Amino acid sequence: MVKLGKSNTRTRTKKGTRNKQTANKQTTKKRTASKQPTKKQTTNKQTEKKQAKKYTKNYTNKKKKTTRSKRKLFWKIIILLVLISALYTAKSVFEFVEYQSSQSGYTMSGQDFIDKVDDIAIVEYRKSGILPSITVAQAILESNWGRSKLTQDANNLFGIKADSSWWGASMTFSTGEYYNSKVNAKFRKYRSWKHSIEDHTDFLVKNKRYERAGIFDKKDYKSQAQALEDAGYATTEDKNGNKIYADKLIRLIERYNLYKLDDKVLVY
Secondary structure: OHHHHHHHHHHHHHHHHHHHHHHHHHHHHHHHHHHOOOHHHHHHHHHHHHHHHHHHHHHHHHHHHHHHHHHHHHHHHHHHHHHHHHHHHHHHHHHHHHHHHHHOOOOHHHHHHHHHHHHHHHHHHHHHOOOHHHHHHHHHHHHOOOOOHHHHHHOOOOOOEOOOOOOOOEEEEEEOOOOOOOEEEEEEOOOOHHHHHHHHHHHHHHOHHHHHOOOOOOOOHHHHHHHHHHOOOOOOEOOOOOEOHHHHHHHHHHHOOOHHHHOOOOOO
8 A cells, every 4th residue: 555655646746747847838938939029020120120221321322412512612612713813813914014015115005006196296296396295195095095986986086176166077975074074075077097196286286275375385295294284175183173184194104105205306
């Protein structure tokens, strides 16, 4: 009886042990199953990864675009600076050439103009005594180096008006009589610049006010320029109402060395 009891006890123990092991295995499987992600969780993670990649890609593209934009802006600034530098250099070269030319007598832009009128001015001096420097300076000032509309359309170099003593052709132009004011007036029209210079001489000789101002007795350009202003050849004034015609003529003569023309005709 005692032996049978022991055998039953062992049998029960083995069964109990198996049951515990089975229960433990089932518990472990449940725990493992609970740790494994579900299909939905897996899908969500994949979606998150895709979004993260997309965001990273967009950020990288934006960064590249920003870098390109900065590079473009940089090169635009460089090109602009180069152009400004080139323009400044060209301007400096032009001014240097003009300065060099003025040292030899005239500016490059005025040489052709002066060459067209200086010989005629010398011939006219012998008729009237008006210095060539004065005639050329007046032609420059009144015609703006031959570019004025009056000169181009009417060959009128000196701005001489068509008064009652004039029987030739005429044209109406706007003129600045006083500071900051314009009026319309009739001006003489000529066939050529030569005729304009010749008539300039006749105009000064026939109008007694120039003789009274002593212009024909003066033997230097400064005195003749002042005599022209005193006789009322032009009413040019500055903003303060001061007459500046003589000063303008003198500055032109001295800037372009026109007084050298007088040396060809004056005997000291």
